[in-house]
Amino acid sequence: MSVCTFNDCTNHAIPGSVKCSFHKNRRQCKSKDCNNQVYARNLCVRHGGKKQCHYDGCDSYARGGNYCIQHGGIVVKRFCSVEGCAKQAHAKQLCVRHGGGRLCRTTGCQHHAREGGLCHKHNQNSNPHALTTTVKAEVRTPTTDAVTPFTASTHVDLDQLTPLPLLTDVDFVVPDLASNMYSKWLQLTQDVLWTLHPDLMGISYAGLLPAAMTTASPPMPPPYVPKLPPTYD
Incomplete structure (x- = not known):
């Protein structure tokens, strides 16, 4: 044929x-x-079916009279005939919302046609080569390297936590009051770390001490005394 x-x-x-x-x-x-x-x-259109602009040297088509838009042509837009609607009319002097648009030609579909007489959904179904975007939810598995946020719903059994002995052989000298406060702070830090990360229960206190506290303090230099200039009698 x-x-x-x-x-x-x-x-x-x-x-x-x-x-x-x-x-x-x-x-x-x-x-x-x-x-x-x-x-x-x-x-x-190619052979003169559309009227060309009357402006000298212009090859555009006339729109709204004898001239194109650039040279003074006026296009009067038609608006929806429904009272109080200011949207532009498409078919039957109605906007898309009030029935001026074409419906999808698929039986039972009430969506408006977008391309080829079909809506977006049925146009993709009819074209097997259409590109579709698939959104997949990412499932993140907890790892030992990631920091697990602490929330109010986290259940921690305090009876199962075994306290570590305090470190007593650290070579630094601090006052008794500061030592007691530091030991309490260290114990509290340890409990918080164990609560959030039970896999860190094998760490010792030496890993929590700052580097400056694990070495002996250097001797203090003598105070600086400025020299006075010599006096002349």
């Missing part, structure tokens, strides 16, 4: 005609060897 004579149409021509069933009532451009559809005055 022969193919329809119009450009870019791959439908089969109906018997006894050079046009398909879709283009059987469409006229063909009268220009020689042109297979475009007539737009106006028996001509397609």
Whole structure:
């Protein structure tokens, strides 16, 4: 079977005609060897079916009179005929919301047509090569390197925590009051770390001490006494 004579149409021509069933009532451009559809005055757009701008040297098409938009043409927009609606009309002098848009040609679908007479959903289903975006939820598995946030819902059994003995062989000298406060702070820090990370229960206090506290303090230099200038009698 022969193919329809119009450009870019791959439908089969109906018997006894050079046009398909879709283009059987469409006229063909009268220009020689042109297979475009007539737009106006028996001509397609390429061969003068659209009126060109009357401005000298302008090849654009006239819009709203004898001139294009750039040279003074005025396009009067049609608005929806429903009272109180200021949206632009599409079909039947109605906007899309009030029934001016075309519905999807799929049976039972109430969505508006977007491309090829189909809505977005049915257009993707009809095209197997359409690109679809799939959103996958990431499931993060806890690791020992990640820091687990502490929330109020975290259940910790304090009876199962075994306290570590305090470190007594650290070589540094501090006052008794500061030593007691530091030991309490160290014990509290240890309990918090064990509560959040039970896998750190094998760590000793030496790993929690700052480097400056594990070495003996250097001797203090003698105070600086400035020399007075000599006096002359």
